[in-house]
Structure formats: structure tokens, C-alpha cells
Amino acid sequence: MKLPSTGIPQDEILARLDAYRKEDVDWRSGRVWGYVYDAGVEAQKACEAAFADFLWENALDPTVFPSMLKLENDLVSMVAQHLNAPEGAVGNFTSGGTESIFLAVLAARENFRRKKGTDAIPEIVLPETAHAAHQKAAYYYHMKAVIVPIDPVTFKADVAAMRAAITENTCLLVGSATSYAHGVVDPIEELGQLALEHDLRLHVDGCIGGWLLPWFERLGANVPLHDFQVPGVSSMSCDLHKYGFAPKGASIIVHRDKSMRQQHMYACATWSGYTLVNNAVQSSKSGGPMAAAWAALHFMGDEGYLELARRMRQATLQIIEGIDALDGLRVLGRPEMNLIAIASDDPGVNIFHVADEMNLRGWYVQPQLSYGASPANIHLSVNPKSQPHVPSLLADFAASVEAARKLPSSQIAPMLKDAFATIDPADFDDKMLDQMLGMAGMSGVALPKRMAEINEVMDVIPTAFREKLLTTFVNELFQFER
Numbered sequence: 001m002k003l004p005s006t007g008i009p010q011d012e013i014l015a016r017l018d019a020y021r022k023e024d025v026d027w028r029s030g031r032v033w034g035y036v037y038d039a040g041v042e043a044q045k046a047c048e049a050a051f052a053d054f055l056w057e058n059a060l061d062p063t064v065f066p067s068m069l070k071l072e073n074d075l076v077s078m079v080a081q082h083l084n085a086p087e088g089a090v091g092n093f094t095s096g097g098t099e100s101i102f103l104a105v106l107a108a109r110e111n112f113r114r115k116k117g118t119d120a121i122p123e124i125v126l127p128e129t130a131h132a133a134h135q136k137a138a139y140y141y142h143m144k145a146v147i148v149p150i151d152p153v154t155f156k157a158d159v160a161a162m163r164a165a166i167t168e169n170t171c172l173l174v175g176s177a178t179s180y181a182h183g184v185v186d187p188i189e190e191l192g193q194l195a196l197e198h199d200l201r202l203h204v205d206g207c208i209g210g211w212l213l214p215w216f217e218r219l220g221a222n223v224p225l226h227d228f229q230v231p232g233v234s235s236m237s238c239d240l241h242k243y244g245f246a247p248k249g250a251s252i253i254v255h256r257d258k259s260m261r262q263q264h265m266y267a268c269a270t271w272s273g274y275t276l277v278n279n280a281v282q283s284s285k286s287g288g289p290m291a292a293a294w295a296a297l298h299f300m301g302d303e304g305y306l307e308l309a310r311r312m313r314q315a316t317l318q319i320i321e322g323i324d325a326l327d328g329l330r331v332l333g334r335p336e337m338n339l340i341a342i343a344s345d346d347p348g349v350n351i352f353h354v355a356d357e358m359n360l361r362g363w364y365v366q367p368q369l370s371y372g373a374s375p376a377n378i379h380l381s382v383n384p385k386s387q388p389h390v391p392s393l394l395a396d397f398a399a400s401v402e403a404a405r406k407l408p409s410s411q412i413a414p415m416l417k418d419a420f421a422t423i424d425p426a427d428f429d430d431k432m433l434d435q436m437l438g439m440a441g442m443s444g445v446a447l448p449k450r451m452a453e454i455n456e457v458m459d460v461i462p463t464a465f466r467e468k469l470l471t472t473f474v475n476e477l478f479q480f481e482r
């Protein structure tokens with residue numbers, strides 16, 4: 001693309017931009033089970049107006065824009081009270097779950113360094129179901145992620161295994177409320193006890209569940225204690241851009257006290273520009289996302305969220321019941337919120353074919369590869385708009401299972417599995433990768449309509465190769481045209 005030599009009128013800009021969207025998934029349809037959390041047009045309009053209104057304000061310096069300070073404190077106040085944070089708790093607004101988790105991990109690392117200096121590499125002990133963002137933080141911050149097996153029936157953290165993984169370099173334990181993949185709450189009370197016994201920080205990842213769980217509980221769901229009521233919990237992340245229904249760019253990190261939060265702050269006085277101090281990772285930062293999140297919480301209110309939760313809970317229970325009754329599929333664990341993982345124990349039913357068949361029937365469902373105790377499965381994040389679609393979703397699952405039974409499994413996946421067992425990831429070069437992509441039907445960056453073959457290959461190769469394949473693919477994907 002070339003920069004136009006003269007400017008283009010707004011109408012035409014918008015028309016051209018709109019054309020870019022034609023291949024996007026139709027998230028407004030109610031047939032998309034992930035990515036966008038949709039509370040309906042009215043709520044969206046309220047967010048959009050507030051977003052646009054504060055788009056140009058800069059939260060870089062709250063003394064220059066006191067409105068930004070006030071909005072952030074308001075949001076943290078509503079979230080912290082919702083999470084039963086005690087007197088003295090503090091928090092900040094961030095761009096998303098990843099940033100909130102980064103700040104919790106950074107605080108734990110700095111706490112470790114204060115006690116042990118900078119020589120030892122601090123370790124995070126986390127269940128294999130904890131969100132990847134924790135491992136990403138360990139990667140960025142030069143820490144070690146110690147991944148611990150989970151209970152294979154409940155898909156919850158195994159506290160004894162976590163205990164066994166603690167070393168003198170452990171600085172942080174992680175639990176989820178709920179986990180993304182299976183929608184279950186880890187045994188946070190026991191993890192809190194463990195953290196206190198070993199004088200460790202405990203981060204509860206409430207990115208997806210923190211906000212919604214209290215309403216599910218009020219509706220009768222059996223929700224275990226998981227927030228600041230548990231004494232050992234040091235910090236919690238809670239995304240507003242998921243089931244807070246705010247547009248993307250909105251999450252909250254809450255610390256139990258100010259001294260913990262101090263350890264995630266950053267200031268720099270050794271340069272020649274303006275005095276720099278940041279309460280989060282971003283520096284210059286639009287006021288839009290914060291104002292939109294403020295609008296979402298005020299538009300919905302407690303009753304609004306209760307009603308949205310009611311619809312999502314009903315849809316979830318119906319789906320679980322329907323899948324339980326369906327021959328060839330099963331729900332992994334017992335979701336405590338509205339996130340469902342559906343697998344197959346039937347060797348004749350390849351779950352990746354089921355996902356393809358669902359997509360061909362006009363649904364967007366998310367395949368999750370096998371890892372640890374979790375077999376390959378299909379993930380559904382239930383939206384308020386999902387409910388009217390449940391009967392046809394279940395009918396199409398039944399039809400997709402029957403169609404999948406007639407489709408062959410990958411020929412090359414078992415071959416690659418054997419081949420990869422003997423290769424060292426370090427010896428793996430781009431040429432081998434290209435060959436492999438070609439064998440799996442991936443040429444360049446054009447993905448085939450049916451993804452089962454690729455998913456099957458991804459599912460059997462060692463995780464180090466999975467990661468290499470993914471980064472190479474994305475490295476190819478983002479290339480510009482001149």
C-alpha cells in the first residue's frame with residue numbers, strides 16, 4: 001500500500017475500511033463461541049459513545065488529566081469490592097488480561113529479588129491449565145515457569161503436586177477462577193493455605209471468571225471461594241473486556257496491599273525527557289477504553305449483569321445436558337461458569353473433524369489441542385445471545401459427529417509423530433518446517449477450509465515444534481505489500 005498523495009474524504013475512508021471486514025467472522029450472529037463478548041446493541045452503543053468521547057485524552061499523566069485518574073479509581077473501586085478485596089487493597093486499569101498478569105508476576109519477582117538478590121532465577125508454580133500469559137510473563141521477565149499436572153477428572157489444580165513443585169526459588173503460585181479451557185475454579189482456599197505456609201505470593205487469575213462468577217453464584221451455581229476472602233490470595237486479575245462486556249483494552253489488576261503494588265510500578269529518571277512514571281506497562285494511553293469500561297459497568301449495573309448471567313447460565317446448562325446425552329461426545333470436567341470443553345472418547349470420532357463440520361454448518365467453534373491431562377477438544381464460550389441457538393447447535397453437533405465418523409484420520413500425523421520423536425528442536429530448520437507445512441496442506445499462509453489435518457499434526461508433534469510452527473506461520477503472515 002502506498003500513502004495516498006492527497007487526503008481522502010471521511011465517507012470513502014469508512015467505506016474502504018468496511019470492505020476490509022467482509023471475510024471476518026460474523027460475531028453479531030450469535031453463532032460465534034469466542035472472541036467477542038456481546039451484551040447487545042444498546043450496551044455497545046453506550047460503550048462506543050463513551051469510547052469516542054474520551055478517545056483523545058491521554059492517561060500518561062494523571063495530574064494533567066485528572067479525569068483519567070478518577071475513571072481509573074472508580075473502575076478499580078467497583079472491581080475490588082466485587083472481588084471482596086479488603087481495606088487497604090489497591091489496583092490499576094490495564095489493557096487486558098496479559099498486562100494484568102504481567103504486573104502480578106513482576107511484583108512477585110521483585111519481592112523475590114528483595115529477599116534473595118538477583119542471582120537466582122525465580123520460579124512460578126502453575127497448573128497446566130493456567131493461562132499461557134503467565135508463561136509469557138516468565139519468558140519476558142527471565143523467570144522459570146514450573147508447569148504442574150492437574151486432576152484429570154475435575155481439570156482443577158492438584159494441590160499436592162503444586163506443593164511438591166515448590167523449591168527455594170519459588171516466588172509465586174497461580175490458580176484460576178475460572179480456567180479458560182475448562183471453565184472450572186481451582187481449589188483456591190487450599191492454594192491460599194499453601195502460599196501462606198511457604199510465604200509465597202498467590203495470584204488468582206480471574207481474567208475470564210472474576211467478574212462473572214459472583215452473579216453465577218447468586219443464580220445458584222456452586223461456586224467455590226476464590227477471591228480475596230481467601231487469606232493467602234495476594235493479587236487478582238479481572239478482565240472487563242470479557243464478561244464485563246466492555247470493548248477490548250480493559251482489565252483490572254488488584255493487589256491485596258499497596259506495598260505489593262509498589263513492586264509493579266516503574267519510574268525512570270535517567271534520561272533527558274519528561275519525568276516518567278507508569279502504574280502499568282503502557283505509557284501514552286488513550287482514555288477511550290477506560291471510559292468505555294466505565295460506561296459498560298454503569299449501563300448494565302448489578303441487575304443488568306444478573307440478567308445476562310441468567311441467560312448464559314441457562315444456555316450453558318442446556319448445552320452440557322445436550323452433549324452429555326449425545327453419543328460420541330463428552331464435556332470435560334464440570335464447568336462452574338459458562339465455558340465448555342467438548343471432547344470425544346470414541347476412536348471413530350475425530351474431534352477436529354467435528355470442529356470442521358460445525359464450521360461448515362455456520363458456527364464458529366474453537367479447537368483446543370491436547371495438553372497434559374486434557375484431550376483435544378472444542379471450546380465454547382457462551383454469550384448472552386447464544387441461548388436461542390442452543391437447540392440448533394446441539395442438532396448440528398449430532399450431525400457433525402455422524403459426518404466425522406465417515407471422514408478418514410490423517411495419514412501423515414502418525415508418521416510425523418514418529419519422525420519428530422527423534423529430532424531435537426534445536427536442529428529443526430526452516431526448510432524442514434516448510435516441508436512439514438506442505439505435507440499438512442499448508443502452503444504459504446493460505447489456510448484450507450478444513451483444518452483437521454493441520455490440527456491433527458499439531459496435536460501429535462512435541463510442544464516445542466508446535467510453538468516453532470506457530471511463530472514461523474505468524475512470521476510469514478505479517479508481511480506487507482509494496
Ligand SMILES: *Cc1c(COP(=O)(O)O)cnc(C)c1O
Pocket residue numbers: 095096097098099131133176178179180205206207208209239251
Ligand atoms: C483471556 C484470558 C487471559 C488473557 O487475557 P488477554 O485479555 O487476552 O490478554 C488470561 N487468563 C484467562 C483465564 C483468560 O481467559
